[in-house]
Amino acid sequence: MKIPPILQNVRSRPATVWITSSVIALVNRLVYTLTIACIPDLLQSSMHVPRASNGIITTAFGVGGLIGGSCIGYISDRTQNRIVPQLAAATLYIVSGCIFFFSKSFYQIVIFRIVLGIASSIADTMLFTTVADVYPANLLGLKMSVIFVFDNIGNMLGPLLGGKAYEKMGVRGIAVISMGLGAAELLMLLLFVRNSLDIRRMITSTSVAQAASASNLAFESTIVSACPSSHASLVEAPSSVNPTRASIELLEPKNSKSLPCTPDSSEASINLDKTESTKRNKSMQLYKLLLQLPVVGPVVSIFVATGMQSVVETIIPLRLYDRFGYSPSTISIAFLIVGAVLIVAMPIVGYVNDAVILKYGEAMRYYTIALGAALMLLSLVVTAAASKYALLIFGYAVFAITAMIVIVPAQSAFGDFINTAESHAMAQCYSLAWIAEGLANISLPPLASGLYSVIGFLAMLSSMGAVLCAVCAITVLAFPLKLYWKS
Numbered sequence: 001m002k003i004p005p006i007l008q009n010v011r012s013r014p015a016t017v018w019i020t021s022s023v024i025a026l027v028n029r030l031v032y033t034l035t036i037a038c039i040p041d042l043l044q045s046s047m048h049v050p051r052a053s054n055g056i057i058t059t060a061f062g063v064g065g066l067i068g069g070s071c072i073g074y075i076s077d078r079t080q081n082r083i084v085p086q087l088a089a090a091t092l093y094i095v096s097g098c099i100f101f102f103s104k105s106f107y108q109i110v111i112f113r114i115v116l117g118i119a120s121s122i123a124d125t126m127l128f129t130t131v132a133d134v135y136p137a138n139l140l141g142l143k144m145s146v147i148f149v150f151d152n153i154g155n156m157l158g159p160l161l162g163g164k165a166y167e168k169m170g171v172r173g174i175a176v177i178s179m180g181l182g183a184a185e186l187l188m189l190l191l192f193v194r195n196s197l198d199i200r201r202m203i204t205s206t207s208v209a210q211a212a213s214a215s216n217l218a219f220e221s222t223i224v225s226a227c228p229s230s231h232a233s234l235v236e237a238p239s240s241v242n243p244t245r246a247s248i249e250l251l252e253p254k255n256s257k258s259l260p261c262t263p264d265s266s267e268a269s270i271n272l273d274k275t276e277s278t279k280r281n282k283s284m285q286l287y288k289l290l291l292q293l294p295v296v297g298p299v300v301s302i303f304v305a306t307g308m309q310s311v312v313e314t315i316i317p318l319r320l321y322d323r324f325g326y327s328p329s330t331i332s333i334a335f336l337i338v339g340a341v342l343i344v345a346m347p348i349v350g351y352v353n354d355a356v357i358l359k360y361g362e363a364m365r366y367y368t369i370a371l372g373a374a375l376m377l378l379s380l381v382v383t384a385a386a387s388k389y390a391l392l393i394f395g396y397a398v399f400a401i402t403a404m405i406v407i408v409p410a411q412s413a414f415g416d417f418i419n420t421a422e423s424h425a426m427a428q429c430y431s432l433a434w435i436a437e438g439l440a441n442i443s444l445p446p447l448a449s450g451l452y453s454v455i456g457f458l459a460m461l462s463s464m465g466a467v468l469c470a471v472c473a474i475t476v477l478a479f480p481l482k483l484y485w486k487s
Helices: 005-011 014-033 039-046 051-079 083-101 106-134 137-169 171-192 196-226 274-282 293-324 328-360 364-385 389-421 426-455 457-486
Strands: none
Touching (some): 014 106, 014 137, 014 171, 014 196, 039 051, 051 083, 051 106, 083 106, 083 171, 106 196, 106 389, 106 426, 137 171, 137 328, 293 389, 293 426, 293 457, 364 457, 389 426
16 A cells, blocks of 8 residues: 555654654553442452452453563564564453453453553553654653653543443443454554654655765865865865764754754763674673673663652552541542642653753763652652641652653663664664563562551651662662763
8 A cells, every 4th residue: 555645744753652652651551540449349249259369350461461571572672673563452352341341250350461461561552662762862851751741641631531421331332442443453553653763764765865965065165165275264164074963853953952862972971882882782691781881880770760759659548547547539649739739740850951061961860760769758658747738649659750860761761872873773772671661560569568567657658669669769770870980
């Protein structure tokens, strides 16, 4: 099928990749949260499953996510294809909806959650990967934060929409919505999305051509300046031409920044020598990526930040019920308040992150993560010590913002590292992020629940926060400190 020229132009824009990735983040979170409101009633009232089995449902999603996340990065990098995994994720949404539509037993619900976990991990990995493919390091912070805004909107709307659909139409109503969202995403991908690596190659080839043209102009100007001509003084020869910074992004005229696949060694704070770059370019295994300090720090940071998010989201409802005796409807208002605060705050976090990187260099990304970890610990202490509802919600909202101060630069750091190393392992780096999040979501909330029942809210949240935030800060600072001591 021949694509119309206008549509082809839209499909080739980096902005289209960013917008469609944001929409995919919204769909991904909606499909995940649609069933949150109905799963307890479905299992206990309809299927008469013991309440203790609800944890298996949570684990099933994490298992599916680990399966999808551990495989899709390697497959995408190996085949140099981004669009097929995205189409597979959208198709799996439809498949999971079909399974849920016909579910009559507990084991069918488990299968539904495993399939949904696979789809979600593929979608999450690819949406971050495609954006990092087509945008330079100093623009990734804002792009990533806007994606998280859409993710948060889905997180707020999903339970409400799912609860209403379950009340009116039962399980099949939610299943139909899930299938419809999957079909809509599939259509959007087919119409508006092309392989982001093709767009990246277009930008790179145009940048190289423009850099060559600028170099030729500089050479000619130098010759003219050297000629004993009366007109020579009128010609200003540039002192130096930077091929990377001279390039202009093909389809984003507002931001005249080159794609960092040709890094500027004079300006980058994170530089890799050519031998290391070549070695990393050849290595495609996840475990080799984990041996790199620029990668392991952000991976640990995402584990800590997303894990503590899951802990807080699990324990806060228990705390509000045990300490204040609030009903589920009142508790849900707390999450809506925090969600609204995040929608406003996340673009600001992304913008400030980009401004700091632009002014001080990419190494500041790691110091920003460490600062976010310290602020996250302080917010957890405030939340843990709160004796009033308003103070607890304030602490929770501040924690949510500080967690994004960790997550946004950590997600951006993967693209920065891969572009600087000139490697083909972009998708694998972002699959590591999902694996870290999946492991955190599986392991930390049960641990927190156990500690909450034994040592209480204050001691649990403070101790877990102190240990995890310290590990995060130490791990993420290892790389810039190593560069500092070498210099």
